[in-house]
Amino acid sequence: MRVRTTPWFAAVLMVGLVATGCGSSGSKAAPTAAAKAPTTTVSKLTGTVTVSAAASLTEAFGKIGADFHAANPGAETTFNFGSSGALELQIEGGAPADTFASADQDTMAKLQVKNLVDAPVVFARNQLVIVTKAGNPQHVQTLADLANVGTISLCGLTVPCGKYAAQILQTAGVTIPESKVTRGVDVKGTLQAVATGDADVAIVYVTDAKSAGTSVAAVTIPAAQNAVATYPIATLKASGDAAVSDAFIAYVMSARGQATLRSFGFLPPS
Amino acid sequence: MPWLVGLLGLLGFALVVLPLIGLLREASWSNLWSDLGTPQAWAAIKLSLVCSLWATALALVLGVPLAWVFARVEFPGRSFVWALTVLPMVLPPVVAGVALLDAFGRRSFVGARLYDWFHVQLTFSTAGVVLAETFVAMPFLVITVEAAFRALDRRYEDAAVTLGASRWTVFRRVILPMAGPGIAAGAVLAWARALGEFGATITFAGNIQGRTQTTPLAVYLLLESRPEVATALSVLLLGVSVTVLALLRRRWLARA
Numbered sequence: 001m002r003v004r005t006t007p008w009f010a011a012v013l014m015v016g017l018v019a020t021g022c023g024s025s026g027s028k029a030a031p032t033a034a035a036k037a038p039t040t041t042v043s044k045l046t047g048t049v050t051v052s053a054a055a056s057l058t059e060a061f062g063k064i065g066a067d068f069h070a071a072n073p074g075a076e077t078t079f080n081f082g083s084s085g086a087l088e089l090q091i092e093g094g095a096p097a098d099t100f101a102s103a104d105q106d107t108m109a110k111l112q113v114k115n116l117v118d119a120p121v122v123f124a125r126n127q128l129v130i131v132t133k134a135g136n137p138q139h140v141q142t143l144a145d146l147a148n149v150g151t152i153s154l155c156g157l158t159v160p161c162g163k164y165a166a167q168i169l170q171t172a173g174v175t176i177p178e179s180k181v182t183r184g185v186d187v188k189g190t191l192q193a194v195a196t197g198d199a200d201v202a203i204v205y206v207t208d209a210k211s212a213g214t215s216v217a218a219v220t221i222p223a224a225q226n227a228v229a230t231y232p233i234a235t236l237k238a239s240g241d242a243a244v245s246d247a248f249i250a251y252v253m254s255a256r257g258q259a260t261l262r263s264f265g266f267l268p269p270s
Numbered sequence: 271m272p273w274l275v276g277l278l279g280l281l282g283f284a285l286v287v288l289p290l291i292g293l294l295r296e297a298s299w300s301n302l303w304s305d306l307g308t309p310q311a312w313a314a315i316k317l318s319l320v321c322s323l324w325a326t327a328l329a330l331v332l333g334v335p336l337a338w339v340f341a342r343v344e345f346p347g348r349s350f351v352w353a354l355t356v357l358p359m360v361l362p363p364v365v366a367g368v369a370l371l372d373a374f375g376r377r378s379f380v381g382a383r384l385y386d387w388f389h390v391q392l393t394f395s396t397a398g399v400v401l402a403e404t405f406v407a408m409p410f411l412v413i414t415v416e417a418a419f420r421a422l423d424r425r426y427e428d429a430a431v432t433l434g435a436s437r438w439t440v441f442r443r444v445i446l447p448m449a450g451p452g453i454a455a456g457a458v459l460a461w462a463r464a465l466g467e468f469g470a471t472i473t474f475a476g477n478i479q480g481r482t483q484t485t486p487l488a489v490y491l492l493l494e495s496r497p498e499v500a501t502a503l504s505v506l507l508l509g510v511s512v513t514v515l516a517l518l519r520r521r522w523l524a525r526a
Contacts, residue, residue: 083494156491158494181478182476185491197393198376
C-alpha cells in the first residue's frame with residue numbers, strides 16, 4: 001500500500017511544483033520529469049543519484065534515502081556528506097553529483113550564479129544550540145558563559161554552522177579569542193570534539209545535538225539570539241539522472257519526507 | 271611484452287605525477303611568498319616546524335633503543351611486539367586519533383590521571399600534536415633504524431670488545447657511527463611523516479589556530495576561504511617532501 005501511494009504523492013507534488021513555478025520555470029530537468037510522469041509511472045523510476053548533502057543532514061537523509069528507495073525500488077541514492085562549502089567546491093570542480101542540499105543559501109547561491117544548478121527549493125530550517133559534556137558540568141546557561149569555559153568547538157568560518165555561530169556570538173555580544181576555539185571541518189567534527197573529545201562546549205545544530213543523544217547536554221539559545229539555518233536543495237545541471245534527482249527532491253518535500261525531517265528536529269521550510 | 275611493461279610503468283608514473291603537476295599549475299607563483307606570509311599560514315608553518323621537530327626528537331630518543339631491541343634481543347613474542355610497534359604505519363590516522371583520545375583524553379584511563387595528578391591536559395594542546403605526530407611517525411624510524419642495525423657487521427663490535435671497550439663504548443663509538451646514515455634516514459622519514467600528519471592531529475588535538483593548527487590542517491580549512499593560500503602551503507609541503515626524497519635517494523640507491 002505504502003509503496004503504491006507514495007510515488008503517486010510524489011508525482012502529484014512534482015507536477016504541483018512545476019505548475020506553481022516552485023520547480024523553476026527556467027530549468028530543463030523538472031519539466032522533463034513531469035512530462036514523463038503521465039506516461040511512465042514514477043514507481044518505474046530507475047537509476048542511482050549521488051546526493052551531496054550538508055553533514056547535518058546525515059541522519060535524516062539516511063532515513064529519507066532508504067524510504068525513497070522503498071517507494072521506488074528501481075531508484076537509489078548514494079550520499080556524500082560534508083561541509084556545504086567543501087561540497088560546493090567539489091561540485092564546481094566537476095564532482096559527479098546529481099543533487100545538492102546545502103545548510104545555507106549563500107553556498108547554494110554560489111552555484112546558482114555559475115549556473116550549475118536548477119532553481120533550488122527550501123526544504124527545511126534548523127536552529128543552533130549550545131552543547132556541553134553530558135550533565136553540563138560547567139553549568140553553562142547562556143552564550144555569555146562561553147567566555148568562561150576552556151575549549152570551544154566551532155565549525156570553520158566558511159562552513160555554514162561556523163557562519164551561523166559567528167552571527168549568534170556577535171548578536172549576543174560575546175567575544176571568544178581564537179586561541180580558545182578549535183575549528184571542526186564540518187558540524188559532525190565540531191560536535192565530536194565535545195562528544196568524544198575534550199572540548200567543553202560547541203555550537204551546533206539542534207538536529208545534531210538531538211542525534212548525539214545522551215553523549216552531550218544541550219543548552220537552548222534564546223530565539224532573539226539564535227540564527228535560523230535555511231536548507232535549499234537543487235538538481236545539478238550536470239546531473240546525468242535529473243529525473244531521479246527531481247523525484248528525490250519531490251520526496252524530500254512530500255509529507256513523508258517532511259515528517260522524517262521533523263522527527264530529526266528540523267523545522268518546516270517556512 | 272616489454273612494451274606492456276613500459277606502458278603500465280608510464281601510466282603508474284603519470285598517476286603519481288599528474289596531481290603534482292595540477293598542484294603546481296594552480297599555484298600563483300608571484301604571490302607565493304605573500305600567501306605563505308599571511309598570519310594563519312605563517313602560524314601553521316611555525317607550529318608544524320616546532321611540532322614535527324619535537325616529534326622527531328622523541329622518536330629518536332625512544333625509537334632507536336626500540337630498534338636496537340628488535341634487531342638484537344631475542345625474547346618471546348618479539349614479532350607480536352614488533353607488529354604492535356609499527357601498527358600506526360598502517361592504522362588509519364583518524365583511528366589513531368580516536369585511540370589516542372581513548373588513552374590520553376581527559377576522561378580516559380591515562381589522561382584522567384595525568385589531569386588529576388599533574389593538571390596536564392594533552393588534548394587541544396601543542397604537546398598533544400607532538401604526541402599524535404610521534405605516534406604515527408616513530409614506526410618509520412624504528413623499521414629504518416632496525417634494518418640499519420641488522421646490516422651491521424658484528425665483527426667490528428667483537429673486535430672492540432676484545433680491545434677492552436665496554437658495551438656502552440661499543441654502542442657509542444662503533445655501532446652508532448656505523449648505523450648513523452640509517453638513523454639519519456629514519457629520522458628524516460619520521461620527520462616528513464610527522465610534518466604531513468592530519469587525521470590523528472585533528473581528532474586528538476583539535477584545530478586551534480597557533481596552538482594545534484598545523485600546516486595540513488590549515489590547508490584543509492583554508493581550501494574554502496583562501497584557496498590560493500592553501501595551494502601555497504601545499505606547494506611548500508610538496509617542496510619539503512621532494513627535498514627529503516632527494517636526500518634519501520643516494521642511500522636507497524646504494525642499498526639496491
